[in-house]
Amino acid sequence: MSAADLSVQDLTVRYGSTVALRGLSLDVAQGSTLMLTGPNGAGKSTLCKSLIGWVRPASGALLWQGQSLAGLSPEDIAARGIAMIPEGRHVFGSLSVIDNLRVAATRRRDRAGIAADLDRLLAVFPMLQPRLQQAAGMLSGGQQQMLVIARALMGRPRLLVIDEPSLGLAPQVTDQVYATLRQLQAEQGLSLLIVEQSSRRAAAMSSPLVLLREGQAVLRGPASQIDADTLERAYFGDDSPALESPP
Numbered sequence: 001m002s003a004a005d006l007s008v009q010d011l012t013v014r015y016g017s018t019v020a021l022r023g024l025s026l027d028v029a030q031g032s033t034l035m036l037t038g039p040n041g042a043g044k045s046t047l048c049k050s051l052i053g054w055v056r057p058a059s060g061a062l063l064w065q066g067q068s069l070a071g072l073s074p075e076d077i078a079a080r081g082i083a084m085i086p087e088g089r090h091v092f093g094s095l096s097v098i099d100n101l102r103v104a105a106t107r108r109r110d111r112a113g114i115a116a117d118l119d120r121l122l123a124v125f126p127m128l129q130p131r132l133q134q135a136a137g138m139l140s141g142g143q144q145q146m147l148v149i150a151r152a153l154m155g156r157p158r159l160l161v162i163d164e165p166s167l168g169l170a171p172q173v174t175d176q177v178y179a180t181l182r183q184l185q186a187e188q189g190l191s192l193l194i195v196e197q198s199s200r201r202a203a204a205m206s207s208p209l210v211l212l213r214e215g216q217a218v219l220r221g222p223a224s225q226i227d228a229d230t231l232e233r234a235y236f237g238d239d240s241p242a243l244e245s246p247p
């Protein structure tokens with residue numbers, strides 16, 4: 001098994017008196033995908049925000065390639081290769097598609113590298129090519145999702161954290177988004193942590209899966225080894241299945 005790129009250890013996060021994560025531990029292996037699922041309020045977005053320094057944990061550790069992320073600013077974390085796409089597909093609606101991509105590279109000085117990255121990304125996201133001069137706000141939901149993924153990749157992350165990529169998308173469009181993510185992973189060895197509120201969609205990725213409820217991992221394992229009934233019971237909390245060993 002590959003080394004863990006990301007290791008979350010006994011993480012607790014509080015918002016005032018609300019405990020959003022209670023001693024959560026999980027790993028994302030290098031170049032692999034971890035699907036994180038669970039009902040509303042389970043703590044999924046809180047984990048994403050903790051990883052990129054938007055939220056400070058009360059206790060526990062976040063290790064990236066063996067180094068602690070404690071106390072680092074979001075900019076420092078991004079510079080170490082972690083990017084997050086928050087829920088809601090935030091494109092700059094009045095900017096053109098190409099300018100949305102260029103904005104992501106404003107801190108880079110390597111013009112040739114930027115041009116090469118744009119070419120590479122447009123090969124992965126061909127639907128953006130004929131729309132480069134269009135306002136991003138005019139794109140369909142699926143195209144906007146592709147654009148925010150492409151934009152995040154302009155920073156050359158090693159780990160991409162995506163909060164609810166399928167939100168509001170038709171199933172067929174969601175399939176295209178996932179196919180593109182798989183292609184990126186195969187080509188670039190990108191590590192992925194993907195939040196999916198739908199446990200069925202999360203399980204369909206046949207990757208390791210962690211199901212959160214009330215800030216705790218109540219089920220985990222390779223999706224192929226978790227049957228639909230067990231998944232549903234864990235999700236709704238009717239009966240807590242025994243914890244399996246971590247993926």
Ligand SMILES: Nc1ncnc2c1ncn2[C@@H]1O[C@H](COP(=O)(O)OP(=O)(O)OP(=O)(O)O)[C@@H](O)[C@H]1O
Binds near residue numbers: 018020041047
């Ligand atoms: N800024 C905040 N202030 C106070 N409580 C918060 C804040 N953000 C989240 N919470 C609470 O923390 C808990 C976890 O929320 P979080 O958004 O991480 O869950 P989630 O699994 O992502 O749910 P959803 O899918 O609804 O976004 C919830 O009880 C939520 O109400």
